Amino acid sequence: MGNQTIYFKQRPRIVATSTVAGTKECEGVIGRYVETALSDDMYGESTFEKAECKMLSKVIDGAISNAGYKREEVDMIVSGDLLNQIISASFAARDFSVPFLGVYGACSTMAESIAVAAAFVDGGYCRRAVAATGSHFASAERQYRYPLELGTTRPPQAQWTVTGAGGALIDRTGDGVKIASATLGKVVDFGVTDVNNMGAAMAPAACDTILAHFRNTGEEAEQYDLIVTGDLGALGSRILKDLTWEKGLDISKNHVDCGEIIYNVIEDEFQGGSGAGCSAVVLNSYFWTKLMSGSLRRILFVATGALLSTVSSGQGESIPCIAHAVTLER
């Protein structure tokens, strides 16, 4: 590197995916593509955190069985989530007798886990791995913001944490979506301190990784059907388009953001969806289906994460962000 881009020689492939999403999420564009649509966001559990963990366990299991494998045929689970100490991922992994690598990249986790799993599969260190992540609106609200019972007013620049999870089974061979390369992100901090404006905080990280990707690969934006960011939301997407344009890269024609498209009517959600589950659900339902069917040929999937905590913000720190990109093609 110097060069942040990794090329996968064998092009490991996502041969199966699995997704769960909440009621509000399934009203939107992904509704028809999600495998398990919840009728109740508690998912039969007694707490939001347990519901989040159950979603993650469900999609890990689903990705394995949808690929026609048994659990013991899978060599690794790479997963993380937004909760303190990534308890959703760790407790979900407890249900599987499979080696586990816990990762943390906030909402960039779907791309990070795909990149790590792809490197282990491509390098010959394991036969196949599951990459998965998720989030839950209610567990995120009470951990990062306010108890829902307070009914705190949300500012217009806020986004809505997606209730949902997505998992992908990455195999060495087979019929699937190929992972051609990964561009690993650096931590970027433009000094944004407004914890309600994640889109503005994350856009510079997305810009940095996208520019690095095109600089390293020598490709043009037009070589991708879509450049898909994770959860910048409407405002963050506009900022990203401006930032890349200023640097001489025009992505306005083929850029789309999972957070911007996930909800049907943008009303309470203001700028759109966020959370690790946002890009996980949209990628593993809608985009995976479109790639498998041939409607899309090649996308750059750029998941973005805000690496703050309530403690760091409370101590006056700004919000460091990161974005990891993977090239997915059929």
Add this chain to the structure above:
Amino acid sequence: MGNQTIYFKQRPRIVATSTVAGTKECEGVIGRYVETALSDDMYGESTFEKAECKMLSKVIDGAISNAGYKREEVDMIVSGDLLNQIISASFAARDFSVPFLGVYGACSTMAESIAVAAAFVDGGYCRRAVAATGSHFASAERQYRYPLELGTTRPPQAQWTVTGAGGALIDRTGDGVKIASATLGKVVDFGVTDVNNMGAAMAPAACDTILAHFRNTGEEAEQYDLIVTGDLGALGSRILKDLTWEKGLDISKNHVDCGEIIYNVIEDEFQGGSGAGCSAVVLNSYFWTKLMSGSLRRILFVATGALLSTVSSGQGESIPCIAHAVTLER
């Protein structure tokens, strides 16, 4: 796998390390081996969390410069810590313009980050990477337990979170300690719910990974000068010896635990040290030096982590644990 053990064909090597440790830690056996001994555990910062982050930044920088590299010659930082949203690692990575993979494995992070970095280096995805982690007694106490000001009595089975950090520069070639293999752990939960008894909770995970390692490799315990666990403490170490013995593996002759040996006089610390910084400091100071000098030829480094959070314990969950092992040889 099925087989949890990964073999690194090129045997990437730890060509340099860097460590920082607190005042109490430097009174013990590692005192002579630690690179930077703090005279004040606040490390000139205004908060414990900022001190923890500064330690991590210091050892990442130290590992790079001790290896004779510049920051731009390093392709990846793999790091995590115990704080919510791994802010120490993320904020430390902000200081470096280097691609960052955030990982979370609680106190198993040193082994997890070495395994991930070694796979990326060995697989040819990057030239060299830094693996690093750390912890701080005061930030861990207030996040996981009680405010220090309360002066809460510690039960006898408790351990003392190490104030310290360690980093290792992993290179493809050069003079260093070779990373021959990694055995990635599964999440193991024996139903322990006592958050003050991490040693008992983690010992079964250490046992599971150690047994898997010897089963997969066909090696004998005697082929290692030492089997070094991360931070089981005195009680956890005894449990581990019993558990492995019951399964037909006798490690009593060459097992040592970083948590058990780090403090000079075990008094307030009861069972010894814990925290991600515990095994990070002991490995990267004491053991790395002993391996480089030839006093030790070959060790199995097994870092152990308890994957709980205050929320999971508050919701009545037991403590899932994990252990990752790496074979280090000269």
